Amino acid sequence: MGEECIFCRIIAGKIPSDVVYQDDRAVVIRDINPQAPKHLLVMPKDHISSLAHTDPGHKELLGHLIGVAREVARSEGLSERGYRVAVNTGREGGQLVPHIHFHLLGGRKLSGALG
Ligand code: AMP
Ligand code: ZN
Numbered sequence: 001m002g003e004e005c006i007f008c009r010i011i012a013g014k015i016p017s018d019v020v021y022q023d024d025r026a027v028v029i030r031d032i033n034p035q036a037p038k039h040l041l042v043m044p045k046d047h048i049s050s051l052a053h054t055d056p057g058h059k060e061l062l063g064h065l066i067g068v069a070r071e072v073a074r075s076e077g078l079s080e081r082g083y084r085v086a087v088n089t090g091r092e093g094g095q096l097v098p099h100i101h102f103h104l105l106g107g108r109k110l111s112g113a114l115g
Contacts, residue, residue: 007099008047021075025061026068028104037107038076038083042069048100051089069104078106 009015011027018030020040031039042065048054054062069085083106088095 005047005097005099007041007043007097007101011043011045021068021072023068026065028068028072031103035103036105036110038078038105040072040076040104041101042072042085042104043099043101049098050095050100051087054100065102069102073104073106076104076106078104081106083107084110 003009006015010017010029017032019027020030021028022045025045026042027045028040028042031041044061044065046061048058066085073079073083083104086103086105087100088103
């Protein structure tokens with residue numbers, strides 16, 4: 001992948017974005033079209049199309065991404081109030097960008113299951 005994947009292009013620095021965190025495996029950017037006062041996207045640097053494209057070998061990476069979401073939530077001041085981590089997967093799951101990412105949403109009361 002790479003050239004045609006918008007998130008790979010962001011990770012490579014070819015498209016500007018607001019990067020709030022990165023390490024050797026993960027990048028966190030602010031969503032360009034925020035659905036809440038805080039809306040961040042946690043993604044691996046390696047291209048993986050979706051959660052459905054992971055396997056047990058990705059267990060450590062997926063755990064790392066969740067931990068990154070927790071730490072960024074903390075640094076964004078969301079831990080006390082609460083927040084949501086959501087992973088849209090595939091066509092019927094509402095996934096538009098085919099590079100796995102965890103939405104981190106907070107800063108307002110999120111209603112219902114997916115408010
Ligand atoms: P999903 O529907 O789960 O694939 O979510 C894709 C998300 O990526 C949406 O919330 C978009 O607003 C966001 N997005 C798309 N392009 C960019 C970009 N260039 N920079 C930041 N966020 C983006
Ligand atoms: Zn990609």
